[in-house]
Amino acid sequence: MRTLIVEDEPRMLELLRKGLYEHGFTVMTATDGEAGLEIATVHELDAIVLDIGLPKLNGYALMQALRKRARMTPVLMLTARDTEDDIIRGFDVGADDYLTKPFSFPELVARLQSITRLHREEGDSAIRVGDLVLSTTRHSVTRSNESIDLTRIEFLLLTCLVRDAGQCVTRRALTEFIWGKDHKVGPNALDVLINALRTKIDWPYRTKLIETVRGSGYIFKCDTAEEKESR
Numbered sequence: 001m002r003t004l005i006v007e008d009e010p011r012m013l014e015l016l017r018k019g020l021y022e023h024g025f026t027v028m029t030a031t032d033g034e035a036g037l038e039i040a041t042v043h044e045l046d047a048i049v050l051d052i053g054l055p056k057l058n059g060y061a062l063m064q065a066l067r068k069r070a071r072m073t074p075v076l077m078l079t080a081r082d083t084e085d086d087i088i089r090g091f092d093v094g095a096d097d098y099l100t101k102p103f104s105f106p107e108l109v110a111r112l113q114s115i116t117r118l119h120r121e122e123g124d125s126a127i128r129v130g131d132l133v134l135s136t137t138r139h140s141v142t143r144s145n146e147s148i149d150l151t152r153i154e155f156l157l158l159t160c161l162v163r164d165a166g167q168c169v170t171r172r173a174l175t176e177f178i179w180g181k182d183h184k185v186g187p188n189a190l191d192v193l194i195n196a197l198r199t200k201i202d203w204p205y206r207t208k209l210i211e212t213v214r215g216s217g218y219i220f221k222c223d224t225a226e227e228k229e230s231r
Helices: 010-022 033-042 059-068 084-092 105-115 152-163 171-179 189-201 225-229
Strands: 002-006 026-030 047-051 075-079 097-100 126-129 132-135 140-143 146-148 168-170 210-213 217-220
Touching (some): 002 010, 002 033, 026 033, 033 047, 047 059, 059 075, 059 084, 075 084, 075 105, 084 189, 105 152, 132 152, 152 171, 152 189, 152 217, 168 171, 171 189, 171 217, 189 210
Parallel strands (some): 002 026, 047 075, 075 097
Antiparallel strands (some): 126 132, 132 140, 168 217
């Protein structure tokens, strides 16, 4: 897996570089945001490990610039900030996952493997539920023929929901699908992600697709008002 590490603290950078190399990763490094953006734009990468507090260009600004250039490389943000606002901001600018410092290397490797899973899938599989169409190969989503921009982690969540449309998908199943088994995530990480997804695919439209099953999980409704009216 070709991975770029953008980290300005020398000891942390060396720890990450050495650890990922020992796990079989091909590693490139940058010590400031501008250098990281240049490498991420020029080279084909499988993943980026990105610190937030960087000189010249911070992690949030780097993410925004990268997505504006249509570079959809999966990004794992490393941060000491774990408030809900920080998590939401990271997702909003296009990050696929976040990991707070300090962290364990097995968890870091597992998270990187998780966010690149869909990127490696072969063959097109288009899933249509009501007026929503999801393509796992193109990593695209449309609703009412309007294109919807999702981060990779939002796309993973939506994929898990639509594949079991009409059935309740438990919070545990969603968490394991997105972050993997036995990985520690904040207690409200899934709630933040669900709200971010609803903002894009539900709230702008008359018919809501994601229904909360209190105390259990979520249902992606496959019997929408539009479908009923067309029968």
